[in-house]
Amino acid sequence: MANSAGSKKRARQAEKRRQHNASLRSMARTYMKKVFAAIDSGDQAAAQEAFKAAQPVLDSSVNKGIFHKNKIARTKSRLNARIKAMA
Template identity: 85%
Template sequence: MANSAGSRKRARQAEKRRQHNASLRSMARTYLKKVIKAIEGGDKAAAEEAFKTAQPILDSSVTKGIFHANKIARNKSRLSAKIKAMA
């Protein structure tokens, strides 16, 4: 356990940040799942709408350092390709 006052404060801050980041990560994953569910449901309009709402959330999670930029770019690319393949 932390001994000095400064290190105790650091531990408190780290725990608060960890919980906040976990919340943001969970939210981003939820939006991804909504897009995937719409794609699997076969409803192209719903899939496009879900993708449109998920995109800014995923992008902001990258700028906040929650996910790596390439991972989100890969996910967005694959999802948009699946949506375009629906005809």
């Protein structure tokens, strides 16, 4: 456990940051799940709309350091490929 005042403050800040990052990560995953759900329902228009809504959220999560850029690029590519395959 932290002893000095500075290390106690660092521990508090780290916990606050961890919770904030967890919230952003959860939100991004929820948007991904919405796209997967629309794809599974078979509605291409709904899937396309969900994908359009998810893209900026996923991209901003990369800029904030929540996910690695290649992971999000791979995810977006796979989602888009599945949407196009529905046609």
